[in-house]
Amino acid sequence: MWTAALFVFLLLNVEVNEAANTTTSKQETKENTEATDSVSASSSRFVGNLLVIPMDGSHWVGIKAIAQEMGRRGHRVTVVMPEVTSRMGPGKYYDTVTFPVPYDKAFVESVMATHKEIMKKSSQPFMEKIKSRITQIQSIVGMLHSTAESLLFNDSLIEHLALQDFDAVLTDPMVPTGSLIARKLGLPTVNLLRGIPCSLDMKSAGCPSPPSYVPRFFSGYTDKMDFKQRVINTLVAFLEPLLCRVIYWHFDQIAYQFLGEKVGVAEVLSDSDIWLMRFDFTLEFPRPLMPNMVLVGGINCNVRNPLPEVSSHGFVVFTFGSMVSELPRETAAVFLEAFRQIPQKVIWRYTGPLPDDIPENVKMMKWVPQNDLLAHPGARAFITHAGSHGIFEGLCHAVPMLMLPLNGDQPDNARRFASRGTGVVLDIFSITTEILLQGLNEVINNTRYRENLQRLSALHTDRPIDPLELSVYWTEFVMRHKGAKHLKAAVHDLNLIQYFCLDVIALLVTVVLVFLILTVKCFKMCFRKLGKKRKQD
Amino acid sequence: MWTAALFVFLLLNVEVNEAANTTTSKQETKENTEATDSVSASSSRFVGNLLVIPMDGSHWVGIKAIAQEMGRRGHRVTVVMPEVTSRMGPGKYYDTVTFPVPYDKAFVESVMATHKEIMKKSSQPFMEKIKSRITQIQSIVGMLHSTAESLLFNDSLIEHLALQDFDAVLTDPMVPTGSLIARKLGLPTVNLLRGIPCSLDMKSAGCPSPPSYVPRFFSGYTDKMDFKQRVINTLVAFLEPLLCRVIYWHFDQIAYQFLGEKVGVAEVLSDSDIWLMRFDFTLEFPRPLMPNMVLVGGINCNVRNPLPEVSSHGFVVFTFGSMVSELPRETAAVFLEAFRQIPQKVIWRYTGPLPDDIPENVKMMKWVPQNDLLAHPGARAFITHAGSHGIFEGLCHAVPMLMLPLNGDQPDNARRFASRGTGVVLDIFSITTEILLQGLNEVINNTRYRENLQRLSALHTDRPIDPLELSVYWTEFVMRHKGAKHLKAAVHDLNLIQYFCLDVIALLVTVVLVFLILTVKCFKMCFRKLGKKRKQD
Structure with missing residues (x-):
């Protein structure tokens, strides 16, 4: 009903006006259409x-x-x-x-x-x-x-x-x-x-x-x-x-x-x-x-090269990020000794000279596809320095973490994740085989770590847009x-005093104080006068 | 290279372990796969x-x-x-x-x-x-x-x-x-x-x-x-x-x-x-x-029923939202008189009894498809009470606004938009034909309003996800x-004193004060002793 009425109304308008002003109105309409086009197109076709x-x-x-x-x-x-x-x-x-x-x-x-x-x-x-x-x-x-x-x-x-x-x-x-x-x-x-x-x-x-x-x-x-x-x-x-x-x-x-x-x-x-x-x-x-x-x-x-499915006891992924690719010999020995005592295979990113006594279940490699490995259902634990990239990969793929933070944001990352029950934090500087083994067995065998991680990972990965997509979107936005x-x-236009309204608070406190002092003085004066009057009476 | 090495390593693992523990490991893998599945599926297939x-x-x-x-x-x-x-x-x-x-x-x-x-x-x-x-x-x-x-x-x-x-x-x-x-x-x-x-x-x-x-x-x-x-x-x-x-x-x-x-x-x-x-x-x-x-x-x-293109002088959309569908007779007369003097057609949502003297270029209707009308390239101006729905429709479609706020958030909405040069604010309670006409001519003929709106509309509509889609996403998220x-x-666990750290600041100020007082006292004592000593000397 309204549509019909409206169309007749608008069309009538055309008949009246078009004769008088055809060129202008057409031009206007074209401009408008172009403007609308450029807006809607800007998000899809922009190249910068x-x-x-x-x-x-x-x-x-x-x-x-x-x-x-x-x-x-x-x-x-x-x-x-x-x-x-x-x-x-x-x-x-x-x-x-x-x-x-x-x-x-x-x-x-x-x-x-x-x-x-x-x-x-x-x-x-x-x-x-x-x-x-x-x-x-x-x-x-x-x-x-x-x-x-x-x-x-x-x-x-x-x-x-x-x-x-x-x-x-x-x-x-x-x-x-x-x-x-x-x-x-x-x-x-x-x-x-x-x-x-x-x-x-x-x-x-x-x-x-x-x-x-x-x-x-x-x-x-x-x-x-x-x-x-x-x-x-x-x-x-x-x-x-x-x-x-x-x-x-x-x-x-x-x-x-x-x-x-x-x-x-x-x-x-x-x-x-x-x-x-x-x-x-x-x-x-x-x-x-x-x-x-x-x-x-x-x-x-994002998993780039999914690894084929491998049924097994599973494996442990061990990397200390790109900054630490080699450990002192005595520390490496502590790790190797612990790995010897677990049934899982261990894939260890290590660029230093290989030690002589590598256990059979340990593979040391100069580079590993960390994210793809963690995405594999066989990944049982992730030994990490808790760098911000690594922990998010562990989180995405819900792999319990044994975190040995070194420096920077790592100790904080580790504590934050550990506080959510997703892994165990150990001190790399005082690590022993026993402590390491205990930690490894805990994150591998106590199901609560994986359960917590699965819950957390579900929250983390449930987002309207993939983070890389989002990063690209906002980069393009700024360019557009x-x-x-x-x-x-x-x-940014405010200094600290203005930002915290300290000047305003100072003014308000002064006003309140002045008001209080005046009130008290007033009352005092009144009482004094009353007292005098009574005495006079 | 690494892939080959890794696969051999992982497959070796299977051969060693599968014989001993086939059932468990298969079951574990299945559980893992299911868990991963449920996570990735949760975002797409959830019905609540x-x-x-x-x-x-x-x-x-x-x-x-x-x-x-x-x-x-x-x-x-x-x-x-x-x-x-x-x-x-x-x-x-x-x-x-x-x-x-x-x-x-x-x-x-x-x-x-x-x-x-x-x-x-x-x-x-x-x-x-x-x-x-x-x-x-x-x-x-x-x-x-x-x-x-x-x-x-x-x-x-x-x-x-x-x-x-x-x-x-x-x-x-x-x-x-x-x-x-x-x-x-x-x-x-x-x-x-x-x-x-x-x-x-x-x-x-x-x-x-x-x-x-x-x-x-x-x-x-x-x-x-x-x-x-x-x-x-x-x-x-x-x-x-x-x-x-x-x-x-x-x-x-x-x-x-x-x-x-x-x-x-x-x-x-x-x-x-x-x-x-x-x-x-x-x-x-x-x-x-x-x-x-x-x-x-x-x-x-979102435009639901796009109107066909109509070349014309364009038209003005006039609605005061769902709460105000009728004006006092004298106010309506002011509007009608102003509309009589503009070349544009006016589409006015009005539910009250129709006045006798409606100009030819004015169409009063009980309901109008406001958003679809504003999306039409012929829309030259939008007379609105600056309700939060209306102004966003005006913004989306970059239609200059003549804002006559009534109450609630409307005066604020109007001032905020006007401060960005997207329209003119008038006082509905003291409106006259002259003021209204001046305002209408300003927003219709001064191109800066449309230019500002196009820039602002481009920012507003350039978003990674449509707002309705986003609303549905987060509603589903909460349900999932x-x-x-x-x-x-x-x-929420903090009271106001804790939130603003007033207790902490009180403590710190006290510590600083005590320290200052003690220092001053110390110095005084030292000077006194020195003075005494000198006197004794």
């Missing part, structure tokens, strides 16, 4: 030009996945990397631009091998341990700074990049080289990260992190803290800005030199358009997020719309 | 049983869309509604259960018509206006309470519902009837809402809303506030809990009676598993969100997993 500035090591995994997928979808993708790298390299779907660095492959390998040194010296006195730990951190940080400077102050390369007409930069903000280049070239940024230890990511995104239930990195706390834990967590929260200043001190100087403007790393990162966060709430404790944060935990769980400014909160 | 407890009026639109879509996908959907309603009714894909209420259709219509009365009395003195406004609110609130009580204390119906083995409740928490029933029946809850004025939704979800950049409902502020605005916004934030107590006072009593436990509405709502929020950041100012909040603004923008507890922050 992406600059990728990754970090080396395990951080490369996620960035590479996005770069590959972006290239596969027809975007032009350019990955900038140093001539000497640990893991980075060319790929099928992206171009590579390299720049010279003042170190060689041997140096990179020696920096990576310091892990082994630290483990070896577990019997060292405490101060020696701390010293060698600091030396290790210094050597890694030195290499990161040197790499960043080699890129940022390579004028011809920066000029070359400036001419490429990129739509956006995809980078890992832990080392803010990419963010600095994005600011210099005026490009929007997409970040991929697990988190920055001093919460610089949350600070730069303007994301509230109430210390009452958001445990800080390294604290080892859960989201349920007692008073003492809250005191320490709050203290850490207070100290975080200072920690950030220390960690990014050198980069703040580099930023000034490179950009020629007085900005620090925190301010540069607050330019970021989209934060792709490599976690979700099966790992992390629920916390506030900002509109421009997208959770992509489990970005690396030249940023995502409408998702950025107005936090 | 959903209880829907909606609100009447415009709130029904979004809930109905989800209920229909859930039913269409094969879920059993039961919608509970009063026997007498304003807009609710049966649908193709859901069952309806009705309950008796102590009022009739005429009463509902009289409550709805109070809008008209208020507009008519625009020349009334201020106090009279306030009085009639309060009477209007009282009559609406009275009806809401009466409806809720009629359902909650209908023992046989509640018993019947308890026996239906529902997986979840989908409801509008503005009126917490559904949430109370969910708590009584121990069912997880999915909420669909635009927001609750006293921020009860944010409070119950444990979501931080810093008053420094999150403007409060009714304040009319943007996310960039000067000091005075921040003072008022902070005061409103302080008063919100009190406001909530007043608004939900009666429901707090009902909750106690119905549940038999001493809980208020705020606590009941904090049980909620998923909050489907009917906004996004093209409307709302960017603000923190919680993991269990899902943005579904624009859930109602019997809730979404892993997305709920640990805020």
Whole structure:
């Protein structure tokens, strides 16, 4: 009924107007149709030009996945990397631009091998341990700074990049080289990260992190803290800005030199358009997020080459990630001795010289398809350093984990997962065959770990969009719309006093105090007068 | 290479173990396969049983869309509604259960018509206006309470519902009837809402809303506030809990009676598993969100019956939503006079008796396909009361808006959209033909409104998943997993002192003060001793 009435009405309109104004109205309609078309088409047919500035090591995994997928979808993708790298390299779907660095492959390998040194010296006195730990951190940080400077102050390369007409930069903000280049070239940024230890990511995104239930990195706390834990967590929260200043001190100087403007790393990162966060709430404790944060935990769980089904006692997958591929001889012996005593086969990623006494059920390999192995129904346990990629692969495929965290976010990852009953955490630095064996038997034979993991894995994998797909979507979004400014909160215009409304609270408290004082004075005066009057009476 | 090595290794394992333990291992593998299957299948083949407890009026639109879509996908959907309603009714894909209420259709219509009365009395003195406004609110609130009580204390119906083995409740928490029933029946809850004025939704979800950049409902502020605005916004934030107590006072009593436990509405709502929020950041100012909040603004923008293309001067769509379908005669005359002076046709949703002097270019209809009309390229302007459904339809289809907000969230919606240059806000209570005409000509002829809207619409419609699809996804998620507890922050275990760490801050301040006092005392003592010694010398 209404349709008929409406059509007659609208058509009548045409008859009246078309004679008078045919050209204009047709043109208008065409414009409208085009506009609508371009909007609806923008999401499907957009092809752009992406600059990728990754970090080396395990951080490369996620960035590479996005770069590959972006290239596969027809975007032009350019990955900038140093001539000497640990893991980075060319790929099928992206171009590579390299720049010279003042170190060689041997140096990179020696920096990576310091892990082994630290483990070896577990019997060292405490101060020696701390010293060698600091030396290790210094050597890694030195290499990161040197790499960043080699890129940022390579004028011809920066000029070359400036001419490429990129739509956006995809980078890992832990080392803010990419963010600095994005600011210099005026490009929007997409970040991929697990988190920055001093919460610089949350600070730069303007994301509230109430210390009452958001445990800080390294604290080892859960989201349920007692008073003492809250005191320490709050203290850490207070100290975080200072920690950030220390960690990014050198980069703040580099930023000034490179950009020629007085900005620090925190301010540069607050330019970021989209934060792709490599976690979700099966790992992390629920916390506030900002509109421009997208959770992509489990970005690396797609099974690429499914292994054929093998009925068996099952097997154990043992990898310590890309950073630790070799153990001190005495530690390796502890593991081998424990493996000798379990019925499962063990597949161990190990790049060092093979020991003489490898048990029959152990296979040591220079590289293993970790994710595909974990996806195999025969996988009974996963011995891992609890790096953020590994644990998500364990979680996706519900393989109980024996976690031996080394450093970085690993201890936190391990504790968080263990608190959900998905595995056991052991101390790699004081490991013995008995402890290891007990842990292995526990995660393999106690069904509660697999049950918990299956429940958690069901939650983790039940999502409207695959995390890699989602990462690509938001990268394309930023390229299409030249940023995502409408998702950025107005936090960045406020200083700390304004943000916490301390000035407002001060005013309100003053008003209340003045009011109280005046009231008391008034009452006093009245009583005095009354008293006087009574006396006079 | 590695594949070959690995396969040989794994197959060897089979040969060794299968002889000894065939049955067990086969069984184990089968279990594993089944587990993996059930996980991967859960997201695609799940069919459940959903209880829907909606609100009447415009709130029904979004809930109905989800209920229909859930039913269409094969879920059993039961919608509970009063026997007498304003807009609710049966649908193709859901069952309806009705309950008796102590009022009739005429009463509902009289409550709805109070809008008209208020507009008519625009020349009334201020106090009279306030009085009639309060009477209007009282009559609406009275009806809401009466409806809720009629359902909650209908023992046989509640018993019947308890026996239906529902997986979840989908409801509008503005009126917490559904949430109370969910708590009584121990069912997880999915909420669909635009927001609750006293921020009860944010409070119950444990979501931080810093008053420094999150403007409060009714304040009319943007996310960039000067000091005075921040003072008022902070005061409103302080008063919100009190406001909530007043608004939900009666429901707090009902909750106690119905549940038999001493809980208020705020606590009941904090049980909620998923909050489907009917906004996004093209409307709302960017603000923190919680993991269990899902943005579904624009859930109602799908074009169902595209209208044929009509070349013309275009037309103006004029609707004041379902709550206001008729205007006082003098206000209607103002509109008609203005429409007479524009070349566009006007399609006006109007249910009252038709005036005598309708201009030729105006078509008044009892019902119009608002969304389909706005999607038509001929739509030149949208005269709207800025209800949250209408403005999203205007936004989706990029139709410049002339906004005449009446009440509720409408003034805020209007100001937010206007601040983005998408339309003009006018005061319906003091409207004249000249003002209206000026506004109409502005939004129709000044291209900047359409340009802004096209940019904003491109951002709004560029999303990885359609909002209705997303709403259905998370409703199914809650049904599949019997809730979404892993997305709920640990805020609810904390009282306000703990949440803001006021106890921790008090301790830290005390420690610092004691330390300072002791230091000062120490110095004083030292100086005194030194002084004495010198004197002695």
